[in-house]
Amino acid sequence: NAGVMQNPRHLVRRRGQEARLRCSPMKGHSHVYWYRQLPEEGLKFMVYLQKENIIDESGMPKERFSAEFPKEGPSILRIQQVVRGDSAAYFCASSRQTSGMYNEQFFGPGTRLTVL
């Protein structure tokens, strides 16, 4: 039973390029969350999605960042025109559901984005 899959594991981009990070949730999970970890800090929530819906994007920067979770395929976190400050580890997590149940999230291995 595969866990949460993320690719690529490492991504290097030059300033101004686009970064696309992919996440496939665990089998049977329909909720996906993206978190970002800056050096020496904890994980910070970015966005929460269900299939074809953005439930909570209050942690996403207002510009250059977008996320989707289409009916088919993985969830995508997209960062346009990357800047050096976007360099971080980006983690995806998935869960079964949250409504009326405790929210146990399972994390992928992360994508380490480096912006040159």
Add this chain to the structure above:
Amino acid sequence: DQQVKQNSPSLSVQEGRISILNCDYTNSMFDYFLWYKKYPAEGPTFLISISSIKDKNEDGRFTVFLNKSAKHLSLHIVPSQPGDSAVYFCAASGLSRGSTLGRLYFGRGTQLTVWP
């Protein structure tokens, strides 16, 4: 605004002894708490959780204690083993109406080192 705080960035414990990791939170709407363990270059791994209706939850060598009045929780590991050396993150979530469903709020982590 850090709603979950882990004030000790590091803890060093001898093998066989007890490790106690502490966590404080400020948001009274939190009613579910989790501990994650993280190795370098990997995603967080779920360890143990506790809901606010309990004050203790035990799973093998791991026990989590919750003191709601003090808004404090702790993770006890006994006996500690060298393989427990990792960063431990405390996280909090809310299910009740008025809190933000889904997202986890993380502390900055405590680096535990267990030496032989």
